[in-house]
Amino acid sequence: MPPVEEVRPGLWSVPVPIPDNPLRYVLVYALELRGGGVALVDAGWNTEAAWSALSDGLAAAGGSMSDVRAVMVTHIHPDHYGLAGRVREASGAWIGLHPADAVMLESRYGDTDELLASMSRFLSDSGVPADKLPDLAAASMAVKSMVTMAAPDVLFEDGETIDLPGWSLRTIWTPGHSPGHVCFYSDDRRLLISGDHVLPRITPNISAHTQVANPLGDFLTSLAKLEDLPADEVLPAHEYRFSDLQGRLKEIMAHHADRLDEIEQVIADRPGSTAWEITLQLHWSRPWDEIQTFMQRQANGETLAHCVLLELEDRIERQGTGPVRFFVTPH
Ligand SMILES: [Zn+2]
Numbered sequence: 509m510p511p512v513e514e515v516r517p518g519l520w521s522v523p524v525p526i527p528d529n530p531l532r533y534v535l536v537y538a539l540e541l542r543g544g545g546v547a548l549v550d551a552g553w554n555t556e557a558a559w560s561a562l563s564d565g566l567a568a569a570g571g572s573m574s575d576v577r578a579v580m581v582t583h584i585h586p587d588h589y590g591l592a593g594r595v596r597e598a599s600g601a602w603i604g605l606h607p608a609d610a611v612m613l614e615s616r617y618g619d620t621d622e623l624l625a626s627m628s629r630f631l632s633d634s635g636v637p638a639d640k641l642p643d644l645a646a647a648s649m650a651v652k653s654m655v656t657m658a659a660p661d662v663l664f665e666d667g668e669t670i671d672l673p674g675w676s677l678r679t680i681w682t683p684g685h686s687p688g689h690v691c692f693y694s695d696d697r698r699l700l701i702s703g704d705h706v707l708p709r710i711t712p713n714i715s716a717h718t719q720v721a722n723p724l725g726d727f728l729t730s731l732a733k734l735e736d737l738p739a740d741e742v743l744p745a746h747e748y749r750f751s752d753l754q755g756r757l758k759e760i761m762a763h764h765a766d767r768l769d770e771i772e773q774v775i776a777d778r779p780g781s782t783a784w785e786i787t788l789q790l791h792w793s794r795p796w797d798e799i800q801t802f803m804q805r806q807a808n809g810e811t812l813a814h815c816v817l818l819e820l821e822d823r824i825e826r827q828g829t830g831p832v833r834f835f836v837t838p839h
Pocket residue numbers: 583585685704
């Protein structure tokens with residue numbers, strides 16, 4: 509993991525480990541507040557190792573967990589939100605989240621029976637073979653134990669300035685990777701804290717699933733929303749900081765344009781393919797059999813997100829259910 513670093517006066521980057529995951533760590537940002545205390549952007553998984561890393565990081569910055577006044581969560585995923593509840597218990601901090609993610613907390617981390625059932629139907633509609641269905645449907649359940657269920661105290665709205673002494677940070681709502689994903693921008697410091705929305709090397713998973721309609725369309729709109737931002741540096745939640753925001757936005761948009769073309773071509777070559785069959789035909793960063801079950805499900809969700817957008821662009825159409833089959837639209 510990279511070291512704890514002071515990125516700017518009073519702004520610290522604290523790597524927090526993620527168990528069994530190629531991303532390895534999430535970068536939590538700690539903002540020193542005028543008059544004392546610290547605000548965190550994201551928190552990490554709810555594991556002892558993550559808790560220790562965050563505590564040590566705050567100590568390196570000259571503070572401690574009890575100094576935390578706010579936990580501003582970029583989105584609902586366990587590597588960002590998991591520890592938020594425990595930090596609040598230890599410090600009395602407020603937790604902030606966008607309402608579109610807040611409404612999903614109970615179904616994701618509380619009573620998950622309904623989500624599991626609808627995920628099974630959804631995967632079966634995608635053409636996932638029956639023998640793989642139970643594993644794939646349950647693939648996200650292991651993370652439940654690594655999240656403290658905690659309702660937010662503050663709901664972030666788009667464009668709102670957040671009340672933090674010594675900072676003028678505003679929320680930019682960037683749905684796509686998650687319906688309630690937010691970035692934070694400091695106009696005076698020209699810094700973008702980008703969460704998982706814009707990462708320097710990889711692209712975040714954009715999955716169609718039971719709780720979102722057109723996530724890739726949302727994501728591309730959310731990328732365009734940052735095009736005019738005069739940021740000097742981007743502080744992402746994974747990998748490393750970088751400076752060329754506009755260049756990176758263009759690369760990510762081009763990546764998805766290529767992927768849309770690739771998927772349309774697979775469907776042209778194999779009319780009537782299911783989302784799962786298309787997924788198996790695409791190029792992935794490693795051989796399919798070496799991809800963990802949860803990642804296979806995300807890959808399928810990602811294919812489907814592209815299919816939804818291709819349908820809206822009138823490039824392909826779907827037929828039937830259980831499973832749904834895709835065809836290139838005749839023009
Ligand atoms: Zn995420």
